[in-house]
Amino acid sequence: MSRKPLIAGNWKMNLNHLEAIAVVQKLAFALPDKYFAHVDVTVIPPFTDLRSVQTAVDGDDLKITYGAQDLSPHDSGAYTGDISGAFLAKLGCTYVIVGHSERRTIHGETNEIVLAKTKAALRHGLTPIVCIGEGLDIREQGTHVEYNVEQLRGSLAGLTAEELSATVIAYEPVWAIGTGKVATPQDAQEVCAAVRGTIAELGGADVAAGIRVLYGGSVSSKNVGELVAQPDVDGGLVGGASLKPDEFAALSAIAAGGPL
Numbered sequence: 148m149s150r151k152p153l154i155a156g157n158w159k160m161n162l163n164h165l166e167a168i169a170v171v172q173k174l175a176f177a178l179p180d181k182y183f184a185h186v187d188v189t190v191i192p193p194f195t196d197l198r199s200v201q202t203a204v205d206g207d208d209l210k211i212t213y214g215a216q217d218l219s220p221h222d223s224g225a226y227t228g229d230i231s232g233a234f235l236a237k238l239g240c241t242y243v244i245v246g247h248s249e250r251r252t253i254h255g256e257t258n259e260i261v262l263a264k265t266k267a268a269l270r271h272g273l274t275p276i277v278c279i280g281e282g283l284d285i286r287e288q289g290t291h292v293e294y295n296v297e298q299l300r301g302s303l304a305g306l307t308a309e310e311l312s313a314t315v316i317a318y319e320p321v322w323a324i325g326t327g328k329v330a331t332p333q334d335a336q337e338v339c340a341a342v343r344g345t346i347a348e349l350g351g352a353d354v355a356a357g358i359r360v361l362y363g364g365s366v367s368s369k370n371v372g373e374l375v376a377q378p379d380v381d382g383g384l385v386g387g388a389s390l391k392p393d394e395f396a397a398l399s400a401i402a403a404g405g406p407l
């Protein structure tokens with residue numbers, strides 16, 4: 148089965164809503180519509196930008212989609228500061244990131260919380276981008292494959308085959324995030340293949356063949372070509388490079404297969 152690559156730009160806590168509009172417009176200008184037959188491109192801004200991004204995308208009928216960086220495991224109620232998946236769906240979000248290593252580390256999110264958020268996303272028709280990844284200590288011990296498989300199993304426990312097929316998985320080695328130290332294509336392939344193998348065990352061969360597995364960690368226009376050329380790497384979760392529209396457009400075009 149051929150899987151269309153997905154390039155997701157996680158802006159993290161960068162760009163206010165006015166800057167967001169400018170970045171989306173520049174990105175759309177730099178990445179003509181014809182590329183979207185070959186790659187899905189999404190931006191994942193802070194919550195406060197989403198309404199402005201929606202207006203920019205709808206107003207100009209852009210092919211870029213957008214999503215959020217987190218959501219509540221609950222649908223509504225007394226959860227001060229949290230954002231419901233229902234609100235994100237109403238704003239036209241396609242994706243929501245769950246379990247990013249910055250949330251697992253800084254906010255203490257466990258696999259159980261990540262699973263609850265994944266279920267919340269699915270309840271509201273959002274595509275969860277479920278993140279896993281090992282720290283440098285695990286990589287140096289050489290137990291990174293087992294570590295990632297366990298994190299994946301914990302983050303997806305009990306999901307049906309149908310639910311699994313509606314998710315995206317992102318492998319992001321923590322030591323490669325924001326450091327400029329990109330994993331080698333072989334490193335990325337090793338874990339992404341193990342992810343697909345685990346999905347096959349959880350949901351069957353067809354689900355595994357269709358699910359998109361992304362690599363994240365210092366992805367740029369210089370390395371994305373080699374990464375997406377790996378058989379089990381279906382795109383990138385991009386941080387820093389997604390803040391520069393020309394660079395993000397260039398790497399998305401490479402993921403689409405090159406200049407059209």
Ligand SMILES: O=C[C@H](O)COP(=O)(O)O
Pocket residue numbers: 157247319323324325326327363364365366384385386387388
């Ligand atoms: O979600 C994105 C990642 O954490 C990667 O960030 P980076 O591309 O700045 O290394």
